[in-house]
Amino acid sequence: MAVTPDAQRFARRAGGDVGEGIAAILSLLGLPGLISFAGGFPDPSTFPRERAAALLGEFAASGETSAFQYAPTRGLVGPLDAVAARLEATQGRRPADNELLIASGAIEGLELVSKTFLDAGDVAVVEGPTYLGAIMAFRGYDAELVAVPMDEHGLQVDKLERRLADGVRPKLLYTIPDHQNPAGVSMSSERREQLVELARRHGFLIVEDVAYRELAFDGAALPSLWSLAPDAVVQLGTTSKTFFPGVRLGWAVGPAEISAQLVNAKQNTDQCAGALGQRLFEEYVRRGWIEEQLAQSRALYRRKSERMLAALERYMPHGTTWTRPQGGFFSWLTLPDGVDSADLARRAVESGVGIVPGGLFFADGSGADKARLSFSMVDEERIDEGIALLASLVSAQREVWRTER
Numbered sequence: 001m002a003v004t005p006d007a008q009r010f011a012r013r014a015g016g017d018v019g020e021g022i023a024a025i026l027s028l029l030g031l032p033g034l035i036s037f038a039g040g041f042p043d044p045s046t047f048p049r050e051r052a053a054a055l056l057g058e059f060a061a062s063g064e065t066s067a068f069q070y071a072p073t074r075g076l077v078g079p080l081d082a083v084a085a086r087l088e089a090t091q092g093r094r095p096a097d098n099e100l101l102i103a104s105g106a107i108e109g110l111e112l113v114s115k116t117f118l119d120a121g122d123v124a125v126v127e128g129p130t131y132l133g134a135i136m137a138f139r140g141y142d143a144e145l146v147a148v149p150m151d152e153h154g155l156q157v158d159k160l161e162r163r164l165a166d167g168v169r170p171k172l173l174y175t176i177p178d179h180q181n182p183a184g185v186s187m188s189s190e191r192r193e194q195l196v197e198l199a200r201r202h203g204f205l206i207v208e209d210v211a212y213r214e215l216a217f218d219g220a221a222l223p224s225l226w227s228l229a230p231d232a233v234v235q236l237g238t239t240s241k242t243f244f245p246g247v248r249l250g251w252a253v254g255p256a257e258i259s260a261q262l263v264n265a266k267q268n269t270d271q272c273a274g275a276l277g278q279r280l281f282e283e284y285v286r287r288g289w290i291e292e293q294l295a296q297s298r299a300l301y302r303r304k305s306e307r308m309l310a311a312l313e314r315y316m317p318h319g320t321t322w323t324r325p326q327g328g329f330f331s332w333l334t335l336p337d338g339v340d341s342a343d344l345a346r347r348a349v350e351s352g353v354g355i356v357p358g359g360l361f362f363a364d365g366s367g368a369d370k371a372r373l374s375f376s377m378v379d380e381e382r383i384d385e386g387i388a389l390l391a392s393l394v395s396a397q398r399e400v401w402r403t404e405r
């Protein structure tokens with residue numbers, strides 16, 4: 001029997017084109033010279049190289065072992081305390097010890113939640129559009145995905161209410177209320193209140209992903225869903241965008257009974273998040289360095305966003321629209337009639353510009369007239385050139401469509 005498995009021997013969950021989609025985006029990022037608006041990666045200039053190196057030196061010199069050892073599944077005591085203190089400072093509520101877990105990134109948080117809640121055929125409501133990693137996580141457990149549309153104030157909660165009235169019975173609802181990936185919009189205060197009320201009334205869990213919450217350009221934030229309804233929300237956080245993703249670190253905070261189940265689920269995924277990253281982040285918080293870094297990151301991303309929006313204004317043909325983010329990494333483009341985003345993305349990469357076609361962010365394959373533009377990692381000096389190139393491709397495709405009609 002052949003040692004290398006053929007496709008038929010893979011489990012069903014190993015298939016699917018969404019995974020290939022993510023792989024395609026990542027491979028685009030690697031092309032030399034590409035002006036990439038594709039990946040949602042942080043700008044490498046935000047990486048705390050010197051401080052990370054100094055802390056590593058301290059850990060080694062002091063003879064500390066915890067940074068180098070296995071950690072408890074829930075996390076090391078010190079880092080848990082640092083995360084809890086930050087949650088209290090930034091969201092006004094300190095979790096109890098049995099409500100908080102340190103995860104190996106928010107993606108792992110999604111995996112743990114899926115493993116804990118989703119049987120085949122269970123309904124998970126997502127935003128339309130939503131984060132591709134969440135679509136993949138829920139699909140990995142054969143959940144049925146139901147998308148509820150968004151507008152400039154985030155998830156359209158009235159439309160959700162209608163779906164619930166029509167008989168949709170979700171186990172969970174996944175939302176990114178702040179500076180959403182990919183739409184670049186935030187949920188209004190009013191809708192946050194309405195959403196938690198619906199969750200309590202209909203008995204579904206809200207999974208709140210706060211990946212970009214601390215990256216508002218002006219540092220402001222609306223109440224988190226978890227702070228509004230700690231009984232009905234599991235919040236997934238990450239240090240990837242505010243510290244650095246190389247440590248693969250995040251948190252899950254929610255009701256104690258659920259948290260205990262997430263700890264169980266983690267015991268047979270990776271057992272514990274890396275202790276070294278936990279200790280680095282703890283010290284970063286304790287020394288106040290995270291606040292310094294956040295101030296710099298916010299200023300950098302604001303500048304890059306403004307530059308990209310100004311270039312869109314200058315170069316994009318009539319009929320193209322985009323969202324105006326107040327934080328985070330993304331603007332969401334709506335293309336004029338006759339321009340297909342997958343086709344555009346293909347032509348763009350041939351011309352040296354990376355974008356992500358909208359279809360990847362919808363569970364049902366819609367989004368052909370949408371594209372995600374990320375300003376986080378693109379070289380600031382090449383934003384104008386990249387958008388001008390993209391705009392010329394949009395205009396050209398639209399002209400072809402017009403003449404063919």
Ligand SMILES: Cc1ncc(COP(=O)(O)O)c(C=O)c1O
Pocket residue numbers: 040104105106107108131133176181209211237238239240245248249250
């Ligand atoms: C909404 C959202 N959640 C989670 C993640 C991933 O977080 P982590 O690096 O902690 O796994 C991302 C990164 O792109 C994201 O955009």
